[in-house]
Amino acid sequence: MSLWTWFGLKEGRASTDWPLKHGEGGDDGQQGVLGMPRYDPSKCRPQCDACAEACVTHAIRLMPAEHAATAPEVDWGRCIVCQRCTQVCPTGAFTESEDWALGVSERLDLEWDEVVSERIARKGVERGRRAFSRSLHIRHVDAGSCNGCESELQALNNPFYNLHRLGIFFTPSPRFADVLLVTGPVTKAMHGPLLETWNAMPVPRWVIATGTCAVSGGVSGGNYACGNGLDGVVPVDVYLPGCPPNPAALIHALLMLVGREEQRMRGGRIER
Structure with a gap:
């Protein structure tokens, strides 16, 4: 018996029960982390x-x-x-x-509104809900990221988050992808490859603007080398700010697409 097999049997199951279980029974791994x-x-x-x-x-x-x-x-x-x-x-x-659960379907829901919006923003939830409720394939495109978001994406496949248990997988080919997950402010060099990836994806298809850079350009947005995020480049279904968004936020945004999680932020305020 190998060392790692023995270690796994000794320690037991390492994966969190979240998001299948919420509250005390579902540790999302973000306790004590500033949001x-x-x-x-x-x-x-x-x-x-x-x-x-x-x-x-x-x-x-x-x-x-x-x-x-x-x-x-x-x-x-x-x-x-x-x-x-x-x-x-x-x-x-x-x-x-x-x-940390900051994913929204409408960009305006990230802007503070004194009278908290009561809109039910389900644009990205209702479309194709039945067909993709149990399986989702993601094509990730780095459009000029600092690799902060990529480090959090890598954590999705570790034993704790174990993204595959939710029926969500990364794919190297856009032709097999349901979701285009974009990080970075969209540099001019990546504008063309990003559109080629989008056009190669089958319909229906969705887009997640991942991280503040993809949502609005972040610190470097609007300079000589890059734009101000995904708006105006490809249609966005979920906006997920953060620098970077943590793994739990990424999972929440992905599950929003297929109707397995609800949007929590409206009018710039987290609903509790």
């Missing part, structure tokens, strides 16, 4: 610009001067989860959280 900050505009101090000054991706923007007494605009689709806003905010309007 997207929480925002409470009622705590904002008039004319305070500490958060906007600290935000390198302009996820937090001040309103025009005539609206100086109002809270800043917040777009989590631009957030790289650096936590600088939580560190410099003098009033506690931005606080740390463990919120």
Whole structure:
């Protein structure tokens, strides 16, 4: 008997029961990991610009001067989860959280809305739900990523997450793929190959903009070498911000496509 076989028999099952079991019986592996900050505009101090000054991706923007007494605009689709806003905010309007299930079907749901939206964003859930509820094949395209998202994608195949148990697999060929999972801000060099991959996929097909770079361009978006994410390049079914999104967030976004998980963020706020 090999050492690893003996080790496996001794330790027992290593895979988490999440997302098949939620709550206490389903460890998603993200306990103690900082997620997207929480925002409470009622705590904002008039004319305070500490958060906007600290935000390198302009996820937090001040309103025009005539609206100086109002809270800043917040777009989590631009957030790289650096936590600088939580560190410099003098009033506690931005606080740390463990919120990670950030996948949305509509880009607007990543923007803070004082009156939290009640839209049921199921564009990417309902289409083809029956046909793909038990099996999904993914073609990943790195469109200029720093490889942070790729490190989290690799974790999906480790014994803890064991993506295959959910009927989800990566495929090297776009001709066998149901989902195009894109990372990076879409550099000019990768614009053509990305479109070729998309056009080679059979219909129906879906797209996940994975990571803040793919959602909005991230830190490097809009420079001489790259664009501002996937919008305007290929149609996007799920937007998943984060720098990078963790493995649990990736699984949640994938299961949203086939109706096995519900969207949790609407109007820029995580539903609890």
